[in-house]
Amino acid sequence: MARTRDALTHDRVLQAALALADSEGLEALSMRRLGSELGVEAMSLYRHVPNKKALLDAMVDSIVHDWIDDEATPAADWRRHIGAIMHRAHATLLARPWAVELVTVRPRVGDGRLRYAESITTALLEAGFTPQLAHHGLHIVDGTIMGFTAQQARRPTAAALGDRVQALYNGDLTADYPGISVTIREHHDHDEEYALMVDLVIDGLARLRDGNEPPRTGSGASYVLSLA
Amino acid sequence: MARTRDALTHDRVLQAALALADSEGLEALSMRRLGSELGVEAMSLYRHVPNKKALLDAMVDSIVHDWIDDEATPAADWRRHIGAIMHRAHATLLARPWAVELVTVRPRVGDGRLRYAESITTALLEAGFTPQLAHHGLHIVDGTIMGFTAQQARRPTAAALGDRVQALYNGDLTADYPGISVTIREHHDHDEEYALMVDLVIDGLARLRDGNEPPRTGSGASYVLSLA
DNA sequence: TTTCGGTTGCTTACGGTGTAAGCTTACGCC
DNA sequence: GGCGTAAGCTTACACCGTAAGCAACCGAAA
Numbered sequence: 019m020a021r022t023r024d025a026l027t028h029d030r031v032l033q034a035a036l037a038l039a040d041s042e043g044l045e046a047l048s049m050r051r052l053g054s055e056l057g058v059e060a061m062s063l064y065r066h067v068p069n070k071k072a073l074l075d076a077m078v079d080s081i082v083h084d085w086i087d088d089e090a091t092p093a094a095d096w097r098r099h100i101g102a103i104m105h106r107a108h109a110t111l112l113a114r115p116w117a118v119e120l121v122t123v124r125p126r127v128g129d130g131r132l133r134y135a136e137s138i139t140t141a142l143l144e145a146g147f148t149p150q151l152a153h154h155g156l157h158i159v160d161g162t163i164m165g166f167t168a169q170q171a172r173r174p175t176a177a178a179l180g181d182r183v184q185a186l187y188n189g190d191l192t193a194d195y196p197g198i199s200v201t202i203r204e205h206h207d208h209d210e211e212y213a214l215m216v217d218l219v220i221d222g223l224a225r226l227r228d229g230n231e232p233p234r235t236g237s238g239a240s241y242v243l244s245l246a
Numbered sequence: 247m248a249r250t251r252d253a254l255t256h257d258r259v260l261q262a263a264l265a266l267a268d269s270e271g272l273e274a275l276s277m278r279r280l281g282s283e284l285g286v287e288a289m290s291l292y293r294h295v296p297n298k299k300a301l302l303d304a305m306v307d308s309i310v311h312d313w314i315d316d317e318a319t320p321a322a323d324w325r326r327h328i329g330a331i332m333h334r335a336h337a338t339l340l341a342r343p344w345a346v347e348l349v350t351v352r353p354r355v356g357d358g359r360l361r362y363a364e365s366i367t368t369a370l371l372e373a374g375f376t377p378q379l380a381h382h383g384l385h386i387v388d389g390t391i392m393g394f395t396a397q398q399a400r401r402p403t404a405a406a407l408g409d410r411v412q413a414l415y416n417g418d419l420t421a422d423y424p425g426i427s428v429t430i431r432e433h434h435d436h437d438e439e440y441a442l443m444v445d446l447v448i449d450g451l452a453r454l455r456d457g458n459e460p461p462r463t464g465s466g467a468s469y470v471l472s473l474a
Numbered sequence: 475t476t477t478c479g480g481t482t483g484c485t486t487a488c489g490g491t492g493t494a495a496g497c498t499t500a501c502g503c504c
Numbered sequence: 505g506g507c508g509t510a511a512g513c514t515t516a517c518a519c520c521g522t523a524a525g526c527a528a529c530c531g532a533a534a
Contacts, residue, residue: 026482049521061522062483070521119351122393125400127410132423139425152425153432154439157397161443165350165393169385172353182355195360197367197380204381211382215389218450226446254511277492289493290512298492 026058028066032076039077044116075126081117083130084110086137096145097220100138100159104216107163112208115171122164135160147227155223162219170208254286256294260304267305272344303354309345311358312338314365324373325448328366328387332444335391340436343399350392363388375455383451390447398436 034056039047049070053060067073085107111118138159142152183202185191192199262284267275277298281288295301313335339346366387370380411430413419420427 048519050519059484061485064522065482119347122350122396123347123400132410132419132426136423136425139429143425143428149429150432153429153434154442156426156429157394157439158443158446161394161397162389163393164396165391166385166389168350168392168396169389172351182360191360195364197364197371198360198384200371201367201377201381201384204378206381211385214382214454215386218386218447218454221453222446222450225449226442276490278490286511287513289514292493293511 026056026062026066028076030056031063031066031073032080035073035077036080039116040114044119071124074120075124075128078117078120078124078126079128079130081110081114081121081130082107082128082134085130085134096141097224099141100223101216101220103134103138104159104163104219105212108167108209108212111163111167112171118164118168118171122168142223145227147223151226154226158219158223162215166212166215170212254284254290254294256304258284259291259294259301260308263301263305264308267344268342272347299352302348303352303356306345306348306352306354307356307358309338309342309349309358310335310356310362313358313362324369325452327369328451329444329448331362331366332387332391332447333440336395336437336440339391339395340399346392346396346399350396370451373455375451379454382454386447386451390443394440394443398440 031052035047035052038052038055048060049063050060053063056063063073067076085103087102087106111121135156138156139152142155143149147155182191186195186199186202189199259280263275263280266280266283276288277291278288281291284291291301295304313331315330315334339349363384366384367380370383371377375383410419414423414427414430417427
């Protein structure tokens, strides 16, 4: 057998793992299964990957890396730059729903994640944000991507399994839950809703930079409340 | 042995599961281990819980239930009401970091989640939000809680394992990552940063309601970009 | 050409997991 | 007092990640 021809490599393993997760979901991704997908025994994979967690980390980083667009110039307009990244991240994750749980849970910092963070941070710094605000800004952008996308990515599953949700639609729970019984029937376009959130966040960032800080009644006071 | 005295119940199993996760983390929570914690064989648990996933769902719902405060009156001020919920959720999750991955990943709708959603939705409706905007608002609040808290909850672990992060602190990567090399040294108080985000979101919601829509340059245009 | 070192993949094995099926025990009730 | 029934136990299965050691093949040196 021509061993050299289709030799295993770290990258081939990684790509196969991504493909398997894409086609059959994350829980189908076992080392044995992945091996058989490559026509190889499970333990052979360990020549190219230290362990499964490292493989998952590599998968995450490969995905996050796609969030930034190498071609694009740094973008004169920081709003467009950051907005584009947020939308690209959203699209990527919705296309690979299984990745959401990985990305939100595994904190390892690889090249992809670093370059993504760098891209956002420098955009903010160049736009006149203080280092501290840029720091917060990165977290705000990051949190928004993760939180919002996670919620949307898991929704299809929720709908499929929705026991109570069905009852809500039927109006059977109007007495107990009058509010959501109304709003649940609202039309719901993921991309549109996300765009709303992206604008809200970017606008909020601009406002922070410009120092229009204390919002009207200062809901920050509620923070003190929460400690009681 | 007085069987009746310390009989197993669904609730006792649930509480033990929460306690075990609290003390030893989520991955220590196996059915065998949980059984032994209750002085019982693993399979005995299945009398009170259909399977492990259902147990995890129950754990999630029990946590989310704590996000709303039954005592509190509906709160005249919707900002304070929603802000308080967001801060309570944040505090709860930071106290139980293992819960983050569960809450963000498991979509099942239990009583806790429904009541939480209802509480936020009615607050928005009563504050004059249209049903559609209230619907979006719930998702925005929900996504913010999850995303932002997830990010903060996993940070300690990241710091512990930070291989690259250390290099960043040392300034070894300044050439490759000038931006984050600067901002990573910024002081970082979780609660303060979260309060910033909460205010940003609530303020953004108010702005949406009042129709001050198109932010300056309309970063929404970037959304179109992201489709290309 | 022959040998040899090193890489690559395979085999076997261990201790863990969730849980299906069936057995035993002991309680509450007639 | 006997019995139905529910609670808990035992055994077993198919899977998981991976440690340890072995076999086969490669390219390079002799």
